[in-house]
Amino acid sequence: MRKSPQQARSRDMVERIVGAGREVLVASGYDAFSTNRVAAAAGVSPGSLYQYFPDKAAILDVVIDRYWSEVAENVAASLADRIGDLGPAMVRDTADALVGALEADPVVLRVVAEELPIGRNRDRRAALERRVRELATTLLAARPESSSRPSPAVAAWVVVLAVENLALRWVLDQPPAVSRDQLLDEMVALVGGYLSA
Amino acid sequence: MRKSPQQARSRDMVERIVGAGREVLVASGYDAFSTNRVAAAAGVSPGSLYQYFPDKAAILDVVIDRYWSEVAENVAASLADRIGDLGPAMVRDTADALVGALEADPVVLRVVAEELPIGRNRDRRAALERRVRELATTLLAARPESSSRPSPAVAAWVVVLAVENLALRWVLDQPPAVSRDQLLDEMVALVGGYLSA
């Protein structure tokens, strides 16, 4: 941010720019994401754009940041509700929340997860992963049979990564052989089978 | 390919261009991957470049294609050796081959898997996945307890995706808490536990 908007109209403008950035990204892809195009889509002059954003990347970062924040918010909310009770139902609900969050805006998901140079959302996505992983680690450490082979930290790493990618690919590829319910069933079986292996 | 190189010197040039493309991609990233830069790195004029490549994307495609072909070759070779015997050892060896193939050139892997717009290698990677998944499907269909809940096709989808992404993240992130052997152990436990859940 080059300077912060103080009056209402400038705050509106920043909002319009971010929204237009999302639209351009979705409609035209990453290669066509140019400041001029974003400004035009926002109904704003290129000059105005640079009063509040230092460069092109800053706009993109806000768009990406917002998307992953929404996803993280949804998952965290579901997770917070069910804290304490580890079990198949809890795994299922958490996976459900994740899949739901990814399904909520599949168009943005597609461009964010499939067309963007991943380096851009790496930090954001890593933060989401870490947040869930740490929570999972403490949950796993507290369970009765926690003395078994995989340490909580390692088990959490495996479980979170596997479930996350399964959810992501399911939403993006929509494999016809796998229904939504079946996906959740398989995730529960995967996690349950692994932890009691 | 605009035309095919016939003399030895032109074949060399094409090789140099592809090699330079790889170098530029690794050294400067996707955004800086320009035809002029590639030509300069190859010690070749921009004009010469366009005698054998129709456009910039074609060079990139060859670079990416070669990388994934190498990975697929390694994994397929290992898989072909062990066809028929489904079991923990076979899972472990296959995972080992995959991790090894990804470890072989981590620099290119990083840029290919983390910085490139995924759309570019989507087809290539999907082909690798499908190849392994189909093989896994027939293996699973042939095992004695195949009457159990997850259908072979679905189970193969889950297993291949989970193992692939685990391997990918392990190589890219090198989590200090997880050794290479431990990774393979966890993969075996994950697959084994899931299939007998």
Add this chain to the structure above:
DNA sequence: TCGTGACGCGAGTTATCACTCGCATTCAAC
């Protein structure tokens, strides 16, 4: 009401891009 700073504009600047074209050089067949 008035003045001052925040705001917004859009043509313009500079750089770089993908890609071409006319010409010089080299190879290989005869």
Add this chain to the structure above:
DNA sequence: GTTGAATGCGAGTGATAACTCGCGTCACGA
């Protein structure tokens, strides 16, 4: 050796990019 095709060159072209700057407009405190 001659010749014609294959090869290689690199300055050049047109487009487009990111980003700036000087000027007019508007909101808000006094």
